[in-house]
Amino acid sequence: MPTHYQAASESRHFAGRFGLSFRPDGQVVRPGQQGYFVRRPRADRAPREAGVRYDVAPGRWGLIPLFSKDGQDEFTFEARGETASAERNFYQPWKRGHRCVILADAIFQPGAEPGSTVRVSRLDGEPLSLAGLWNGWRSPAGECVESFALLTLAAPDKPEQRRTVILRDAWIDDWLECPVEETAAYLRPYADDKLLRNHVPPDAAAPAAPRAAAAST
Numbered sequence: 001m002p003t004h005y006q007a008a009s010e011s012r013h014f015a016g017r018f019g020l021s022f023r024p025d026g027q028v029v030r031p032g033q034q035g036y037f038v039r040r041p042r043a044d045r046a047p048r049e050a051g052v053r054y055d056v057a058p059g060r061w062g063l064i065p066l067f068s069k070d071g072q073d074e075f076t077f078e079a080r081g082e083t084a085s086a087e088r089n090f091y092q093p094w095k096r097g098h099r100c101v102i103l104a105d106a107i108f109q110p111g112a113e114p115g116s117t118v119r120v121s122r123l124d125g126e127p128l129s130l131a132g133l134w135n136g137w138r139s140p141a142g143e144c145v146e147s148f149a150l151l152t153l154a155a156p157d158k159p160e161q162r163r164t165v166i167l168r169d170a171w172i173d174d175w176l177e178c179p180v181e182e183t184a185a186y187l188r189p190y191a192d193d194k195l196l197r198n199h200v201p202p203d204a205a206a207p208a209a210p211r212a213a214a215a216s217t
Contacts, residue, residue: 001078001152001162003110003117004030008103008127014038017103017129017172018054026105031077035061037100037134037148040176054176057134059146064137065089071137071145079133079149081165081187090149093133097180100148101172102130107164111199119198129172131165131186156189166190 008014009026018038029035041055062077065088076089084090106121107128122128134148152162165187167175175186 001109002107002120002150002164004028005035005102005104005107005130007035008105010127013103013127014056017169018056019052020054020056022056024103029061032060032062034058035102035148037102037132038176039098039100039134042136057146059134059148061150062147063089063093063133063135063149064145064147066092066135066137068137069140071139076147077149078162079151080162081151081153081184084133084151085184090133093135094183095180097183098134099176099183100132100134101167101176102132102148102150103127104130108200117200119200121196121198123194123196126169128164129167129169131167131175151187153187153189163189166195 005028007027007029008024011021011023014020014022014024020038022036024036027035036056036058038054038056041052062073063079064071064073065076067088073089079090080087085094105127106119107130109118109120110116111118120128131151132148133151134146137145137147139145151165153165155161155163167186168190171186178186
């Protein structure tokens with residue numbers, strides 16, 4: 001599971017993949033901080049304009065369940081793909097089809113050595129499409145607060161470790177649009193040979209490695 005991620009930094013990815021006019025800031029996002037996610041427009045908002053399939057929304061990384069009293073729930077930034085449909089914190093967003101995509105230039109996760117950090121990105125330089133669940137929570141003051149969690153799976157070779165679900169490009173629309181009963185079909189490991197892993201200073205958002213160096217890694 002990543003300790004933080006580097007949000008996508010180029011507008012063209014939101015325009016090309018989702019038809020959205022959005023200027024991202026490429027910020028580093030950590031649990032409890034605000035990021036941006038792409039989803040189908042909320043059903044309880046104004047009718048969607050003709051041709052508008054998705055919108056981009058700000059939200060806290062750390063899903064706030066509907067039953068939360070104060071919005072300060074802990075340990076909700078990761079939704080386990082194997083059990084999220086039945087977990088108290090996540091089953092309502094799951095059954096409502098509140099799926100989302102978080103575009104990230106890279107994710108950062110603990111390395112094998114104590115204190116080490118690994119930067120994971122796509123070998124081709126395109127952003128990672130991270131699968132998530134989102135929710136809207138009504139605070140005691142009446143404010144609607146939106147939030148999201150990243151979906152994870154057990155690593156095939158090390159079940160005790162968790163890996164963020166990265167969607168294949170061809171699956172993005174299907175992930176956002178599919179019926180609830182088909183959700184789990186898209187929670188599969190991403191091909192390791194299409195990812196680049198670099199060791200970076202602990203808890204750092206390091207710049208991407210030069211493409212020439214990536215090819216030789």
